[in-house]
Amino acid sequence: MQNLSNLQLGEYHLAEQIGQGGMAVVYKAEHPQFGTTAFKVLPSMLIHVGELLTRFLNEADAVRILHHPHIVQSYETGAVPHPQLDEEVYFIALEYIENGSLLERMIASSLAVEDVIKMGIDIGYALEYAHSKGIIHRDIKPSNILFRNNGQAVLADFGIASTAQYIRLTKTGNVTGTIAYMAPEIMQEVPASPRSDLYSLALVLYETLTNSRPFGTDTASPQLVQKILQERIPPLQDVIPDISPTIAHVIEQALAKQPSQRQTSVGEFVSQLQHALQRRTPSQFTIPLPEPSEDLLVDQFTKPQQRKPKAKPIEVNRPNAAASSTLGIQASNDLASSPRAKFTTTLQFVLIAVVTFFLVLGIFFIFQ
Missing domain, CATH: 3.30.200.20 (Phosphorylase Kinase; domain 1)
Incomplete structure (x- = not known):
């Protein structure tokens, strides 16, 4: 053209x-x-x-x-x-969305776990809405997720979406979409459903978190199809040991081979992600992520950009033994100067005076 x-x-x-x-x-x-x-x-x-x-x-x-x-x-x-x-x-x-795609961000640097989950929630909202209109996207992948200047994720490219009136574009025996992100049932000639989109979204989250494609780089090969149909995706905690178990469970359920074993809807998936995000502790927001795999660059015509160095973990400064001793002495002095300590000291002097008085009085009567 x-x-x-x-x-x-x-x-x-x-x-x-x-x-x-x-x-x-x-x-x-x-x-x-x-x-x-x-x-x-x-x-x-x-x-x-x-x-x-x-x-x-x-x-x-x-x-x-x-x-x-x-x-x-x-x-x-x-x-x-x-x-x-x-x-x-x-x-x-x-x-016009000018802040780039998820694929570009994955190549440039690691994404914080919190940002990945929030992106998944944004796209989940979009899919739940599309499904309510009877539209299934069928081609969810990093290059079809864009970002506004305010950081919100946006879903693009409904080119092979299916509706109630428009179920399949392909001839029998063929499939349309990006194989690497396709739900297993689609490859078995089962019509796409909202749970097919759910699987694809969960796979995008898995790839973004781990910086690798769990089934390899081929986009259209019999070997890749067999892997998607038969092989179990490695558990998230095996790849990122410090990730929240709840988040890992939510994503892994959405990646079940059988649609009936996934969440009932993208809406349920989003609700579970929100709940999991709220339950996390502050330390879990700084999980170090793996280096990106060359798998992410399979569709790129340029060399990967140099990754930005990750921030070093924040260390808590602990006092040494001498400092601890000094702090202990200072604490003791502060305690001694408190009102309660002064009252206790005064009471001790009174008791000593009373005891001394009775001793002297007893000695006096003995010698009389």
Whole structure:
């Protein structure tokens, strides 16, 4: 497809290209009413390839009915004439989120456990809302989780979402989505459900916490499919021994192979995460995380950025023996000067005086 940078398409002035996925190219664009937008375009060469146009329009339908603070907002969708070619350009104009994706953050540095769980709660809210509208995302992965400037996580890319009217785009025997994050039942030709999204979200949290993909780096291989279907994911506490057992249990339940063994809904999962977060002690917010695995860079075309050094653990300064002795003496002196101590001392002098008086009196009578 011809590069559309610096072109005027309808009311949109396209600037530079800012992203590219399996079926669309995204440009930063300016609109007189919407301001800066993410202008998502389906390349003309893909319009007649399989179901790609259907998928593209399906995303447009999905995001148009979803209005939630943790879901990328859709402004407009349609087709405009290309100014230089005899063809139409299909587009979706979306909210521009400028603070990067989860994938970029995972590559750049470790994320604090608290931040990972809060991100999971944000995306959980978005999914629970989408599910209430009958929409299943089906492609939850780090590159589809974006961040606003205020730190809130936002869910993007509903390109292969399914609805009650639109269940599957693929032919029998095929699946659509990112294999590495796909729930086991999807690979067995079971229709996607809200619990499928739950599994994918839990897997993203697991990967973000451990900085590695539990099933390896392959994105489409029989070996990877067999691992997802058969192998047990290593327990979180084996990888991060200091993580809260409650948090580990909540995430691991959502990663059960059988959907019926997971939480009943994403809403229940979010509630459990919130409860687990509130029960944690302050020391658990500074768990040292493992170094990132090369697995995270499998889809990247650039070398990983140098990781920022982790902060050193805070040590509590304890007094030495001499200082302890000095503190003890000082405490004794302070105690001696208290009102209660003065009363006790006075009482002792009175008792001694009384005893002495009776001794002297007894000696006097003896010698009489």
